[in-house]
Amino acid sequence: MLIRYNKNYEKIAMGLLSFNPNEKELQNLLKTINEYDKEQNLQLYLWKEEEGIIGVVGIELNDQEILLHHLSVNPSHRDKGFGKLMVEALLEIYPDNTLSPTETTASFLEKLDLAKETKMEHKNKRPVTI
Numbered sequence: 001m002l003i004r005y006n007k008n009y010e011k012i013a014m015g016l017l018s019f020n021p022n023e024k025e026l027q028n029l030l031k032t033i034n035e036y037d038k039e040q041n042l043q044l045y046l047w048k049e050e051e052g053i054i055g056v057v058g059i060e061l062n063d064q065e066i067l068l069h070h071l072s073v074n075p076s077h078r079d080k081g082f083g084k085l086m087v088e089a090l091l092e093i094y095p096d097n098t099l100s101p102t103e104t105t106a107s108f109l110e111k112l113d114l115a116k117e118t119k120m121e122h123k124n125k126r127p128v129t130i
């Protein structure tokens with residue numbers, strides 16, 4: 001289940017965000033979590049299972065576009081489909097939006113091949129529509 005981030009989840013969210021390639025440095029991580037806290041068009045969601053929070057997804061909303069900045073799953077829960085589930089759950093929240101990757105999330109989104117199921121557009125490449 002996707003839940004909205006709030007300050008109570010700061011530590012777990014930072015831990016999960018730190019698996020993203022650009023968030024290895026503590027300074028970057030602190031800046032990132034602060035931006036998600038303050039900027040209205042930046043949204044952070046956590047993925048909750050019975051055993052607790054195991055994933056994080058961070059997006060930027062611009063008009064009809066969702067830019068996928070961050071996506072990570074706790075290493076002990078990877079390769080079980082949670083990454084895909086999180087992206088699908090996000091698209092259920094924003095069904096009319098186009099999902100675009102950043103440089104770091106592009107290869108995973110391409111692997112999911114969501115273009116077949118929903119609207120997805122690759123930045124700097126030709127748009128793919130349903």
Ligand SMILES: CC(C)(COP(=O)(O)OP(=O)(O)OC[C@H]1O[C@@H](n2cnc3c(N)ncnc32)[C@H](O)[C@@H]1OP(=O)(O)O)[C@@H](O)C(=O)NCCC(=O)NCCS
Nearest residue numbers: 019020071072073078079080081082083084105107108111
């Ligand atoms: C990317 C990530 C969120 C995927 O989560 P997950 O729950 O393991 O994803 P799923 O179970 O839905 O899918 C697993 C598949 O994605 C592949 N995959 C994982 N990371 C990938 C990447 N960066 N690019 C392309 N494919 C990737 C796996 O090899 C696996 O492939 P398989 O099904 O052919 O074996 C997870 O690997 C992670 O947290 N990585 C570290 C954070 C990161 O690098 N984020 C940026 C990329 S989104």
